[in-house]
Amino acid sequence: MPVALVWAAIFNANAQQDTVTITLSQAEQQFTSKNLQLLAEKYNIDIARAGEIQARLYNNPNFQVSSALYNQEQKKWLDVSNNTGQYSFGIQQLITLAGKRNKQIQLAQTNTRQAENSFFDLLRTLRYTLRSGFYNIYFLQHSVKAYAAQIATLERLDAAYSDLQTKGVVTLKDLVRIRSLLYSLKAEQTGLQNQLNDAEADLRLLMQNNKSWYVAQADSSLLNTNIDRLNLQQLTDSAIANRYDLKQAATALQYNQQNYSLQKALRVPDLSLGAEFDKRGSYINNASFLNAAIDLPFFNRNQGNIKAAKLGIEQSKLQLELQQSIVENDVQKAYAHLLTTQQMLKNIDPAFRNQFQQLMDGVTENFLKRNISLLDFTDFVESYKNNVLQLNQLQNDRMQAIEALNFSVGKTIVD
Numbered sequence: 001m002p003v004a005l006v007w008a009a010i011f012n013a014n015a016q017q018d019t020v021t022i023t024l025s026q027a028e029q030q031f032t033s034k035n036l037q038l039l040a041e042k043y044n045i046d047i048a049r050a051g052e053i054q055a056r057l058y059n060n061p062n063f064q065v066s067s068a069l070y071n072q073e074q075k076k077w078l079d080v081s082n083n084t085g086q087y088s089f090g091i092q093q094l095i096t097l098a099g100k101r102n103k104q105i106q107l108a109q110t111n112t113r114q115a116e117n118s119f120f121d122l123l124r125t126l127r128y129t130l131r132s133g134f135y136n137i138y139f140l141q142h143s144v145k146a147y148a149a150q151i152a153t154l155e156r157l158d159a160a161y162s163d164l165q166t167k168g169v170v171t172l173k174d175l176v177r178i179r180s181l182l183y184s185l186k187a188e189q190t191g192l193q194n195q196l197n198d199a200e201a202d203l204r205l206l207m208q209n210n211k212s213w214y215v216a217q218a219d220s221s222l223l224n225t226n227i228d229r230l231n232l233q234q235l236t237d238s239a240i241a242n243r244y245d246l247k248q249a250a251t252a253l254q255y256n257q258q259n260y261s262l263q264k265a266l267r268v269p270d271l272s273l274g275a276e277f278d279k280r281g282s283y284i285n286n287a288s289f290l291n292a293a294i295d296l297p298f299f300n301r302n303q304g305n306i307k308a309a310k311l312g313i314e315q316s317k318l319q320l321e322l323q324q325s326i327v328e329n330d331v332q333k334a335y336a337h338l339l340t341t342q343q344m345l346k347n348i349d350p351a352f353r354n355q356f357q358q359l360m361d362g363v364t365e366n367f368l369k370r371n372i373s374l375l376d377f378t379d380f381v382e383s384y385k386n387n388v389l390q391l392n393q394l395q396n397d398r399m400q401a402i403e404a405l406n407f408s409v410g411k412t413i414v415d
Helices: 003-010 024-034 036-056 100-166 172-207 232-242 244-265 303-346 352-368 374-409
Strands: 018-023 062-067 087-095 212-217 271-278 287-294
Touching: 018 024, 024 036, 024 100, 024 172, 036 100, 087 287, 100 172, 100 212, 100 244, 100 352, 100 374, 172 212, 172 374, 232 244, 232 303, 232 374, 244 303, 303 374, 352 374
Parallel strands: 018 212
Antiparallel strands: 062 087, 087 271, 271 287
């Protein structure tokens, strides 16, 4: 059955959507520019950078002014005249000590790096979801095609046997057996098509395009990537250098160390300096004063926050050690899975699929000529279907293992 007709039948129920052939690189490009979750997460970086701007700002000076509300002798409201009025004003500036401002700036900068790490780790996760989903769609589509080809053959046989049974050439039992096999294949194809629909829906959501039905087109070079050059130790070293969740754990430790330094600085009180002028309400007229104020750290020396920050450092050290173990374990597991799948595929002759297809064509032809029995034919159809599905699944497992390895390393090692 021509491929165009196969896909026309598959997408008939989705006629309201455009059918678009898409490559992995095209899917990734659309994903990075349109994915709403990614775009929303990126705002956290800008928000954190705004926090850096805020941390660099100095405290505002404080200005105070007061005047007499009512002068009973002069019978005047708000008398601020030079001869009889009274007013005073002053200005104060809070000066932070112990390097608190610089420590707050460093903390804000580290917070920005945390936002960046979160963004790139989300990108790593969503990109893995996209790539693994793309290959899953690719092989599901090929499995659906295999079913469509078999169903088309059985439909022709069903029509022919229906006519022959009417003429009494074949028994009703043979017709029912052909039709039963046909209905069974259609039911299995429907199940696969539903899986494909779900995978397509996930892909459309990642790419933020609900108006298209995608036909995955994979580069043959990607499907036959050589993994013999891979080395577990190099993969582990690369993961430690590139995994943003590990960087996030290291940045969290740095953040807590900086916070500890800030909390120790906060036990030092800040100094308030100011000047004041009083028209005639002080010991002399036109009096001027210099003011200085500082809290006396008798009771609150920020002891609780300092202790909490120190405990936070110890906690972050353990979390960093745990995350490093997780990264190493992820790489080892993904690498072992890939080797196992690759070894299984090496035992399969690359020409097997074509040979089996040729044999299937020959069996169908011989069955029509009645050179083989119906039982042998149906057994071979079942065997053909299972082998095609298993081969597609093995190839899909290999690509899923490759993507899992890329995900565990934190960058595209195998492409």
